[in-house]
Amino acid sequence: MNSSLLAWIVRAVPFGTIIMFGAMGEIATEKSGNLNLGVPGIMYLGGFAGFASAYLYEKNSPNPQVAVCVILALICCIAASMAGGLIYSFLTVTLRANQNVTGLALTIFGKGMANFFGVYLLNGASYTAAPMAYSAFSAKLFPAEKMGILGETVFGYGWLVYVAIIMAVVFHFVLFRSRLGLNLRSVGENPATADADGISVTRYKYLATCIGAGISGLGGLYYVLDYNKGIWATTGQIEALGWLAVALVIFTTWKPLNAIWGAFLFGFLYWLYQFLPDMLGLKVKTYVSDIIQMVPYVVTIVVLIVVSMRKKKENQPPASLGLSYFREDR
Amino acid sequence: MENAIELRGVTKTFGLITANKNVSMDIRRGEILALLGENGSGKTTLMNMLGGIYFPDRGEIFVKGKQVEITSPKDSYHLGIGMVHQHFKLVDVFTAAENIALGLEEKGRFNLNAVKAKARDICDRYGFDLNLDQKVYNMSVSQKQTLEIVKVLYRGADILILDEPTAVLTPQETDKLFAVIRNMRADDKSVVIITHKLKEVLEISDRVTILRKGEVIGTVNTKEATESSLTEMMVGEKVELNINRIPPVNPKKRIEVKHLTIVDEQNVRVLEDVSFDVMGGEIFGIAGISGNGQKELLEAIAGLQKCEPDSSIKYFAGEKADQEMNLLGMTPKAIRDMGIGMAFVPEDRLGMGLVGSMDMVDNMMLKTYDNGRGIVVDRSIPRRRAEMIRKKLGVVTPGLSTPVSRLSGGNVQKVLVGRELASNPTVLMTAYAVRGLDINTSYTIYNLLNDEKKKGVAVIYVGEELDVLLELCDRILVLCGGRVNGILDARKTTKEEVGLLMTNLQERRQA
Numbered sequence: 152m153n154s155s156l157l158a159w160i161v162r163a164v165p166f167g168t169i170i171m172f173g174a175m176g177e178i179a180t181e182k183s184g185n186l187n188l189g190v191p192g193i194m195y196l197g198g199f200a201g202f203a204s205a206y207l208y209e210k211n212s213p214n215p216q217v218a219v220c221v222i223l224a225l226i227c228c229i230a231a232s233m234a235g236g237l238i239y240s241f242l243t244v245t246l247r248a249n250q251n252v253t254g255l256a257l258t259i260f261g262k263g264m265a266n267f268f269g270v271y272l273l274n275g276a277s278y279t280a281a282p283m284a285y286s287a288f289s290a291k292l293f294p295a296e297k298m299g300i301l302g303e304t305v306f307g308y309g310w311l312v313y314v315a316i317i318m319a320v321v322f323h324f325v326l327f328r329s330r331l332g333l334n335l336r337s338v339g340e341n342p343a344t345a346d347a348d349g350i351s352v353t354r355y356k357y358l359a360t361c362i363g364a365g366i367s368g369l370g371g372l373y374y375v376l377d378y379n380k381g382i383w384a385t386t387g388q389i390e391a392l393g394w395l396a397v398a399l400v401i402f403t404t405w406k407p408l409n410a411i412w413g414a415f416l417f418g419f420l421y422w423l424y425q426f427l428p429d430m431l432g433l434k435v436k437t438y439v440s441d442i443i444q445m446v447p448y449v450v451t452i453v454v455l456i457v458v459s460m461r462k463k464k465e466n467q468p469p470a471s472l473g474l475s476y477f478r479e480d481r
Numbered sequence: 482m483e484n485a486i487e488l489r490g491v492t493k494t495f496g497l498i499t500a501n502k503n504v505s506m507d508i509r510r511g512e513i514l515a516l517l518g519e520n521g522s523g524k525t526t527l528m529n530m531l532g533g534i535y536f537p538d539r540g541e542i543f544v545k546g547k548q549v550e551i552t553s554p555k556d557s558y559h560l561g562i563g564m565v566h567q568h569f570k571l572v573d574v575f576t577a578a579e580n581i582a583l584g585l586e587e588k589g590r591f592n593l594n595a596v597k598a599k600a601r602d603i604c605d606r607y608g609f610d611l612n613l614d615q616k617v618y619n620m621s622v623s624q625k626q627t628l629e630i631v632k633v634l635y636r637g638a639d640i641l642i643l644d645e646p647t648a649v650l651t652p653q654e655t656d657k658l659f660a661v662i663r664n665m666r667a668d669d670k671s672v673v674i675i676t677h678k679l680k681e682v683l684e685i686s687d688r689v690t691i692l693r694k695g696e697v698i699g700t701v702n703t704k705e706a707t708e709s710s711l712t713e714m715m716v717g718e719k720v721e722l723n724i725n726r727i728p729p730v731n732p733k734k735r736i737e738v739k740h741l742t743i744v745d746e747q748n749v750r751v752l753e754d755v756s757f758d759v760m761g762g763e764i765f766g767i768a769g770i771s772g773n774g775q776k777e778l779l780e781a782i783a784g785l786q787k788c789e790p791d792s793s794i795k796y797f798a799g800e801k802a803d804q805e806m807n808l809l810g811m812t813p814k815a816i817r818d819m820g821i822g823m824a825f826v827p828e829d830r831l832g833m834g835l836v837g838s839m840d841m842v843d844n845m846m847l848k849t850y851d852n853g854r855g856i857v858v859d860r861s862i863p864r865r866r867a868e869m870i871r872k873k874l875g876v877v878t879p880g881l882s883t884p885v886s887r888l889s890g891g892n893v894q895k896v897l898v899g900r901e902l903a904s905n906p907t908v909l910m911t912a913y914a915v916r917g918l919d920i921n922t923s924y925t926i927y928n929l930l931n932d933e934k935k936k937g938v939a940v941i942y943v944g945e946e947l948d949v950l951l952e953l954c955d956r957i958l959v960l961c962g963g964r965v966n967g968i969l970d971a972r973k974t975t976k977e978e979v980g981l982l983m984t985n986l987q988e989r990r991q992a
Contacts, residue, residue, distance in 0.1 A: 240534035329590040330582070337572045337583050348584030349555030386692070464574050464618050478534060 173396025176367030188254025191393025192261020197368020232368020285381025563633025
């Protein structure tokens with residue numbers, strides 16, 4: 152196989168995994184009717200909390216254990232992300248604040264929090280690393296070296312990649328085959344109906360948003376501790392990924408199974424600027440590659456247009472997305 | 482007979498408005514009880530307290546002899562109370578069966594097939610006609626209603642509350658519904674029907690409880706009631722239920738529609754080769770089962786619809802109606818600029834007619850927004866106009882600055898009709914002007930239309946109650962499948978003839 156294509160795949164899949172987590176979490180959230188634009192902020196919170204806990208543990212423990220390091224990072228990541236989701240739910244569900252404004256504020260808040268506390272970890276340096284966490288999170292599940300090309304392109308990634316795929320499949324079944332999923336979807340479609348049928352709209356919205364935030368946060372964790380080789384630096388990279396995750400939600404038409412291939416497709420399109428010219432033996436200027444990097448967004452807009460033109464009800468966003476619900480409203 | 486539900490001294494207020502005041506009433510087992518009252522008399526609010534949507538401020542509720550507190554819809558259905566709301570509570574993208582399964586607390590694995598089997602049993606038992614695999618967005622209004630009723634029965638409801646169940650049904654569908662309701666009574670269930678249609682009350686109910694301004698006026702046995710006795714209780718005074726129809730004075734052709742054809746987005750011909758004239762000084766009725774092109778027809782005249790090329794819509798202006806003006810392809814503003822007074826009361830009051838979140842004054846300005854000068858909004862003229870409408874039509878509102886969406890349906894309609902009439906139109910088009918309105922308001926509207934007719938206005942009245950069409954209009958056009966299926970003299974035709982034309986398309990005569 153062409154070596155640039157190979158390198159492209161190996162780059163695209165981990166990249167896709169970051170936004171797959173982000174998008175799955177947001178699908179869960181949006182299916183409850185909450186449009187949480189705080190995904191980038193939540194990914195910051197999750198990524199930073201995961202990194203900071205692993206980093207501090209590695210640095211301060213006299214005898215650090217790999218298992219403890221992994222579990223600690225996961226717990227801190229999920230807890231911090233869910234806290235972000237909780238803030239969002241409290242503001243939009245209980246206080247019925249505007250969802251768009253709240254979400255955007257959460258993005259700014261999450262990024263600010265991560266970079267603010269990051270200063271203490273960086274201690275003046277431009278970056279800092281957690282090598283143990285990196286080796287633990289990039290550990291391969293399969294004996295990829297012995298499997299040739301398949302080992303490189305399919306089985307050669309850190310274990311969170313496979314967790315993401317399994318999660319998407321499980322999520323699909325929960326959403327479309329279980330009573331829980333039916334109830335959740337009804338809350339996002341028509342909360343008044345769900346309420347009249349005895350489904351607690353508030354509880355579903357809170358749970359879906361917080362659990363969704365926890366899943367989105369894993370994307371941040373995966374980015375820092377695997378994709379970025381366990382290195383924390385103050386950059387805006389996570390935010391760009393967060394927005395891409397939000398775009399991916401629209402691209403999937405709110406279906407977790409589509410998030411699997413959609414995420415990888417986005418990964419390919421995102422890295423198109425680097426690998427395609429290589430493959431074709433072309434040389435492109437930097438500004439051209441900057442333009443090419445927007446292809447995933449363009450694809451999302453095209454999908455949005457096609458979906459809204461075909462008017463298939465099943466592919467539309469949840470009907471009450473972005474609206475708060477109050478029983479005695481009239 | 483045992484009481485299924487007893488209400489004792491129930492009171493509910495919303496801010497300054499008292500929706501229900503000290504209400505006490507009984508619902509017996511195995512009876513059909515009609516809850517009758519004007520718009521805003523608190524019928525729906527009262528029943529919503531049984532449905533768990535609202536919680537009473539004061540008072541006691543007994544279900545099957547036991548005092549209960551209903552704090553949520555869930556409590557309500559645990560008590561065997563099932564409520565079918567006027568605005569259906571269904572999820573559009575779900576199938577019928579999925580909607581039934583929503584929120585069920587059955588133990589064990591989720592099994593949609595089991596839900597379907599049980600739902601089918603219910604359908605067979607009471608004679609419902611329902612496809613359980615159909616998506617709700619593909620259903621007609623009557624199918625959705627059927628689904629709602631099956632849904633509450635599935636939950637084991639033995640007390641059913643139906644809020645205005647016939648408001649959107651055709652006469653045939655209403656008959657079907659009543660047959661099913663009688664089956665339910667035979668099965669010892671209690672059925673409460675919230676309505677303001679007297680004929681239906683007399684046809685189906687066993688007893689009638691009448692509400693006026695949030696209070697119970699009394700309960701009577703239907704057998705001992707008449708239309709006028711019920712009206713008197715409902716309104717509190719004797720109401721003349723007559724429409725005073727005068728022959729058209731000096732009619733002149735104002736509107737001429739020829740070969741009007743409209744093709745919608747799905748490439749369906751919603752109107753095909755429609756031709757007719759409307760005279761000034763007459764009320765021109767349009768009958769037809771809803772969705773047969775009425776909406777598109779009015780919108781075409783108002784300048785809101787794209788028509789096929791060989792259509793023609795003309796307006797004749799002037800004292801002698803001899804100045805011909807083309808209306809086809811004009812925007813509403815262009816029509817206004819031509820000096821044509823076109824008033825339109827659309828079916829969708831808060832969607833097309835008024836802006837719900839704006840108050841009466843601002844809604845007045847929607848029609849006259851380009852009359853002002855300068856950059857500062859002058860509200861004094863629209864405020865005077867709003868005040869006048871409020872007094873003349875008796876709009877019940879806490880104040881002129883209350884958003885119109887807070888008003889009850891009847892009052893919203895009064896605001897809209899009032900605004901349209903205040904512009905001194907020469908053409909007045911109304912679509913379902915009295916839909917959802919109580920009898921008193923309805924007759925107010927009929928009288929207003931008759932006043933306009935006397936002034937020489939060309940009135941187009943799209944209606945659904947045939948009795949009213951026959952009494953109010955001078956001529957009736959019957960639409961069927963987007964075609965003109967006959968234009969009848971309202972004084973000579975019968976309800977049966979119109980009904981037949983509504984449902985059976987006549988063979989087109991060869992010209």
